[in-house]
Amino acid sequence: MPREFDTIVIGAGFAGMYMLHRLRALGFTALVVEAGEDVGGTWYWNRYPGARCDVQSLEYSYSFSPEITREWSWSERYAAQPEILRYARYVADRLNLIEDIRFGTRVTAAGYDDGRWTVTTDDGDVLRATYLITAVGCLSAANVPGLPGLDTFDGHWHHTGRWPHEGVDFTGKRVAVVGTGSSGIQVIPAIAEQAAHLTVFQRTPSFSTPAVNGPLDPAQERWFHDNRGRARTSPGGFLIEYGDRSAFDVSPQERQAEFERRWTQGGVGFLAGFYDLLLTEEANQLAADFVRDKIRALVTDPATAERLIPTGYPIGLKRLCLDTGYYPTYNRPNVTLVDLPVTEVVPTGIRTAEAAHEAEVIVFATGYDAITGALLAMDIRGRDGLSLRDAWAAGPGSYLGLMSAGFPNLFTITGPGSPSVLTNMIVSIEQHVEWIAACLGDLRRDLGPRAVIEAGAGAEAAWMEHVREMAEFTLYAKSESWYSGANIPGKPRVFLPYVGGLGNYRAKCDDVAARGYEGFIRT
Numbered sequence: 398m399p400r401e402f403d404t405i406v407i408g409a410g411f412a413g414m415y416m417l418h419r420l421r422a423l424g425f426t427a428l429v430v431e432a433g434e435d436v437g438g439t440w441y442w443n444r445y446p447g448a449r450c451d452v453q454s455l456e457y458s459y460s461f462s463p464e465i466t467r468e469w470s471w472s473e474r475y476a477a478q479p480e481i482l483r484y485a486r487y488v489a490d491r492l493n494l495i496e497d498i499r500f501g502t503r504v505t506a507a508g509y510d511d512g513r514w515t516v517t518t519d520d521g522d523v524l525r526a527t528y529l530i531t532a533v534g535c536l537s538a539a540n541v542p543g544l545p546g547l548d549t550f551d552g553h554w555h556h557t558g559r560w561p562h563e564g565v566d567f568t569g570k571r572v573a574v575v576g577t578g579s580s581g582i583q584v585i586p587a588i589a590e591q592a593a594h595l596t597v598f599q600r601t602p603s604f605s606t607p608a609v610n611g612p613l614d615p616a617q618e619r620w621f622h623d624n625r626g627r628a629r630t631s632p633g634g635f636l637i638e639y640g641d642r643s644a645f646d647v648s649p650q651e652r653q654a655e656f657e658r659r660w661t662q663g664g665v666g667f668l669a670g671f672y673d674l675l676l677t678e679e680a681n682q683l684a685a686d687f688v689r690d691k692i693r694a695l696v697t698d699p700a701t702a703e704r705l706i707p708t709g710y711p712i713g714l715k716r717l718c719l720d721t722g723y724y725p726t727y728n729r730p731n732v733t734l735v736d737l738p739v740t741e742v743v744p745t746g747i748r749t750a751e752a753a754h755e756a757e758v759i760v761f762a763t764g765y766d767a768i769t770g771a772l773l774a775m776d777i778r779g780r781d782g783l784s785l786r787d788a789w790a791a792g793p794g795s796y797l798g799l800m801s802a803g804f805p806n807l808f809t810i811t812g813p814g815s816p817s818v819l820t821n822m823i824v825s826i827e828q829h830v831e832w833i834a835a836c837l838g839d840l841r842r843d844l845g846p847r848a849v850i851e852a853g854a855g856a857e858a859a860w861m862e863h864v865r866e867m868a869e870f871t872l873y874a875k876s877e878s879w880y881s882g883a884n885i886p887g888k889p890r891v892f893l894p895y896v897g898g899l900g901n902y903r904a905k906c907d908d909v910a911a912r913g914y915e916g917f918i919r920t
C-alpha cells in the first residue's frame with residue numbers, strides 16, 4: 398500500500414466516508430484510517446440494546462446522492478443501530494469506498510513539517526499527506542468513570558459506546574446501569590425487559606420527550622423528499638416547524654396545546670415551539686414544567702417520579718433526550734432507582750454512601766469526552782512542534798470549527814466552534830465536507846498541489862469570541878454538560894458549539910469562501 402497521499406482522513410463514520418467520496422471526485426489521492434473493523438463510526442461502536450438515532454431516519458441520511466436516496470428505504474421512523482450500520486455499509490459499497498479505508502488502525506500521532514503531515518498509527522506505520530482531515534466524531538472518546546474498585550469487580554462491565562460485538566445476555570441477571578443521559582435512557586428500558594433486576598444509578602435526572610417511533614408514513618415520506626432542501630438552511634438542520642412566537646405571546650391554554658401537540662407528535666421539535674424557550678428562564682420554565690407534569694403522570698410511585706424530575710437546570714441545557722418508554726420503566730417491579738453518588742465498585746456490585754447494590758453486570762452509560770476528546774487523544778503537533786493539547790489547554794481555538802491557527806493543512810469536521818452537535822449531525826457533516834472539498838479544490842486551482850492553508854490567529858480569536866457571545870445571548874452559556882466540558886473532571890469549561898444555527902453558519906462559511914477565504918492564510 399502506498400504511504401504518501403494528498404489527503405489522509407481519520408475516521409470512517411458518516412463524515413469520513415463522505416469526505417473520501419468528495420476527495421476522490423476532486424482527483425485527490427486519499428486514505429481513510431479507521432480504528433474499527435468497519436465503517437459507521439458511532440453506529441459501529443454503539444451496539445447496546447435500544448440504541449437508536451434520535452433524529453428521524455429520513456432526515457438522518459445523506460442527501461448528496463439522489464441515487465442512494467432513491468435506492469434506500471428505512472423500515473421505521475427512528476432506525477435502530479443495526480439498520481443505520483447497514484445503511485453505512487450500503488453507502489460504502491455503493492461508492493466503492495472500502496478499498497481506500499484502512500480498518501483496525503488507530504492514529505496515535507500526527508506532526509506537521511514544511512507542508513506535509515506525518516501520521517503515525519498504533520501498528521507502528523508511518524504515512525504522509527499534504528492535508529490531514531479529522532472525522533473522529535464528537536461523541537467517540539468514551540468516558541468511563543475512574544471509580545475505585547472497578548478492577549476488583551467479579552462480573553463484567555461495559556460502556557455503551559464500546560459495546561461487545563457478540564452482545565450481552567442480561568437474562569436472569571442483576572444489572573446496574575450508571576448514567577441517565579441519552580444512552581442510559583435508551584438502554585434502561587431494553588435491559589429492564591431482560592434482567593432479573595435492574596438498578597439505575599442516576600446522578601442528574603434528564604429531561605426526556607417521547608420519540609414516537611413507528612412505521613414510516615408514505616405521505617410523510619413524499620413530503621420529506623419534496624422539502625428536504627430546506628433543512629440545509631434551517632437553524633438545526635431539521636424539517637421541523639420553528640415557532641416564531643414567544644411563549645408569552647399566547648394564552649396559557651394555547652401554550653399548553655402547543656406543548657401537547659409537539660409532545661404527542663414526538664421527535665426533536667419539542668423545544669422549537671416558541672422562539673424563546675432557550676433564550677429566557679421564564680419561557681424555559683414553562684416548557685420544563687410541562688415535561689415535569691408528564692413525568693408525574695407517567696410514573697406510578699409519586700416519590701420515584703419526584704426523583705426522576707430534573708430541577709436544578711433549564712430544559713435543553715443538557716441535551717434533551719428522546720425515549721421509548723423510559724419513564725414507565727420505573728413502574729416495573731424489577732427496576733430500582735438510586736439517586737445517590739456511586740462511591741465505589743466492590744466485587745459484588747456498586748456501593749453508595751448508604752448501601753451496597755448487587756450486580757453481575759455493570760453498564761456505564763456515562764457519556765464521552767465530547768467534541769475535543771477524540772482529537773486530543775492523538776498527539777497532534779503543528780507548526781514548530783506546537784502540540785494541540787498545549788494550544789487547547791485553556792479551551793479549544795478554531796476558526797469556524799474547521800481549522801486551528803498553528804496547524805496548517807489540518808481540517809476538523811464537526812470541530813469545536815461549529816454548530817454540529819446542536820443540529821442534525823448528518824446535515825452539518827455534509828456542509829463541512831462540501832466546504833472543505835471546495836476549499837481544497839480552490840486552493841489547488843489557485844496555488845498548486847502543495848499549497849498551504851491555515852487559520853489566521855485573529856480570525857480564530859474573533860470566531861471563538863463570537864461563539865461565546867452567541868452562547869451568552871442564550872441560556873446555553875449556563876450549560877453544565879458535555880457541551881461545556883463540565884462532565885469531564887479537569888476539562889476547561891468552554892461552551893463549545895456555535896449556537897447561531899446551521900443556516901447562519903453555512904452562510905458565514907460561504908461568505909468567507911466567496912471573499913477569497915477571508916481569515917485564512919493561503920500560501
Ligand code: NA7
Nearest residue numbers: 536542576577578579580581600601716762763764765884
Ligand atoms: P451523557 O449525555 O453525557 O450522559 C452521561 C450520564 O452519565 C449522565 O447522566 C451523567 O450524569 C452520568 N455520569 C457520568 N459520569 C458519572 C459518574 N461518575 N457517576 C454517575 N453518573 C455519571 O452521555 P450519553 O452517552 O447518554 O449521551 C451522549 C450523546 O450521545 C447524546 O447527547 C446523544 O447525542 C448521543 P451528569 O448529568 O453528568 O450528572
